[in-house]
Amino acid sequence: MSVHDAFPAPEATIAGLQERMDSGELTARSLAKAYLARVELIDRGGPGLRSVIEVNPDALALADALDAERRARGPRGPLHGIPVLVKDNVDTADAMKTTAGSLALLGAEPERDAFVVRRLRGAGAVLLGKTNLSEWANFRSTRSTSGWSARGGQCRNPYALDRNPCGSSSGSAVAVSADLGAVAVGTETDGSIVCPASSNGVVGIKPTLGLVSRAGIVPIAHSQDTAGPLARTVADAATLLEALAGADPRDPATTRAPTALDLVGALDDGRLEGVRIGVARNMAGFHDRVDAVLEDALDALRDLGAELVDPADVPHATELEEPELEVLLFEFKADLEAYLGGLGGEAPRTLAELIAFNEEHRDDEMPLFGQDLFLKANDRGPLTDPVYVEALATCGRLAREEGIDAVMDEHRLDALIAPSGGPAWVTDPVNGDHYVGGNTTPAAVAGYPSVSVPAGFAFALPVGVSFIGRAWSEPTLIRIAHAFERVTGHRRPPTFAPHVTP
Numbered sequence: 001m002s003v004h005d006a007f008p009a010p011e012a013t014i015a016g017l018q019e020r021m022d023s024g025e026l027t028a029r030s031l032a033k034a035y036l037a038r039v040e041l042i043d044r045g046g047p048g049l050r051s052v053i054e055v056n057p058d059a060l061a062l063a064d065a066l067d068a069e070r071r072a073r074g075p076r077g078p079l080h081g082i083p084v085l086v087k088d089n090v091d092t093a094d095a096m097k098t099t100a101g102s103l104a105l106l107g108a109e110p111e112r113d114a115f116v117v118r119r120l121r122g123a124g125a126v127l128l129g130k131t132n133l134s135e136w137a138n139f140r141s142t143r144s145t146s147g148w149s150a151r152g153g154q155c156r157n158p159y160a161l162d163r164n165p166c167g168s169s170s171g172s173a174v175a176v177s178a179d180l181g182a183v184a185v186g187t188e189t190d191g192s193i194v195c196p197a198s199s200n201g202v203v204g205i206k207p208t209l210g211l212v213s214r215a216g217i218v219p220i221a222h223s224q225d226t227a228g229p230l231a232r233t234v235a236d237a238a239t240l241l242e243a244l245a246g247a248d249p250r251d252p253a254t255t256r257a258p259t260a261l262d263l264v265g266a267l268d269d270g271r272l273e274g275v276r277i278g279v280a281r282n283m284a285g286f287h288d289r290v291d292a293v294l295e296d297a298l299d300a301l302r303d304l305g306a307e308l309v310d311p312a313d314v315p316h317a318t319e320l321e322e323p324e325l326e327v328l329l330f331e332f333k334a335d336l337e338a339y340l341g342g343l344g345g346e347a348p349r350t351l352a353e354l355i356a357f358n359e360e361h362r363d364d365e366m367p368l369f370g371q372d373l374f375l376k377a378n379d380r381g382p383l384t385d386p387v388y389v390e391a392l393a394t395c396g397r398l399a400r401e402e403g404i405d406a407v408m409d410e411h412r413l414d415a416l417i418a419p420s421g422g423p424a425w426v427t428d429p430v431n432g433d434h435y436v437g438g439n440t441t442p443a444a445v446a447g448y449p450s451v452s453v454p455a456g457f458a459f460a461l462p463v464g465v466s467f468i469g470r471a472w473s474e475p476t477l478i479r480i481a482h483a484f485e486r487v488t489g490h491r492r493p494p495t496f497a498p499h500v501t502p
Helices: 014-023 028-044 059-073 115-123 170-177 194-199 234-244 252-256 288-303 321-341 351-360 372-378 386-411 440-446 474-488
Strands: 052-055 083-087 126-131 183-188 203-206 226-231 276-279 307-309 415-419 450-458 461-468
Touching (some): 014 234, 028 052, 028 083, 052 170, 115 126, 115 234, 126 170, 183 234, 194 450, 194 461, 203 234, 203 440, 203 474, 234 474, 276 288, 276 386, 288 307, 288 415, 288 450, 288 461, 288 474, 321 351, 321 386, 321 440, 351 372, 386 440, 415 474, 440 450
Parallel strands (some): 083 183, 276 307, 276 415
Antiparallel strands (some): 052 126, 183 226, 203 226, 203 450, 415 461, 450 461
């Protein structure tokens, strides 16, 4: 068999799959079975993408139960029977593991589903499996190779197999791009949804902090962590995000979210007259072909009737790296130890124990890069430390009041636009990652939303643009992204080429 053999749902949308299940052409079981066969064909064999770290042994049984329910009472909603993949740092209290890609958590047993998994189960989704990731969500070493984990190996970009998928939600983006699941859940602290979405030609939404609960997700930092959707269309991403969102007593940040944020309702087919979009030129200019993609995107927005303010640079965009890292180091130690302390089974309970595990299993855990970030975080004190308190305040001020809010207030903007990142680099385990640029840090540090949409190609490698806004502006960003996607149609399925031929 080849990767081009018949598959019943190429580039399928959630709405299209629902229509086919309603008609009886497909069932949840036949759909899950087809995706599982494709995982075996493409992810395990063929191109060897290594994007799915584990398939759910209960997937077909879940699908059977949902088919029976559809026959008896009809579908619960748009996700009924839809195969969904979940990143391997999201707890599932079932037969699957939750390891953040690390061998250290193979014996761990989450006591309950993450809140987002409960929401998926309640919506009738079929949990198809877990996706590979940059181990520990790419917070173990400054010399890491994105998409690599000790448990899952190196995830590969489906557009050019020697290229990197970016991270840390590498597997979620690759799997969706390669049609190994309908949609997937990723997580982001800074760039971990937006960058792999751009590098793998899919849509990614990094929500406002607090729209989606973090309870039951292996953390980096509570001031920036969030889960979010990866999908092949804006409509599917909005549908998944609406299912994931909700107030959760285990995550106080969710109590700040508006109670009626209509995400799917933002998917109108209208134009963008009266919508003011600022061009963040100071987050572009890092690659000439990406700049050309941005200019084409701006032309498309003008044709849709949007008013462009150019430039509309985000103040302090390049001044956040140092205080952000300080915040992440402090919060990582505190948040990770709180998470580890709540696990059942056998697992490290402190960051020091995790460091010791990695040293003891150095050949398997650290064959490519070390754990310098773990060591730095372990040296940090409590969250009452004045160094942390000052860094956190600096991040909030520079990213929000004097950053995104300032430029949007000055120009009366509805959104900002900037390139999501550069074309995928060649995976280099010797030197680590080679980022050339991106826009993710201001929105990530501010806790504000960002939507990355395919916008074109550079040397046959996909690149995206991001629409960025204030807190809780997801409906506006989704409306803009949907309109842009509708008139440009840049999403193109990968061909699993071995490398790029200029």
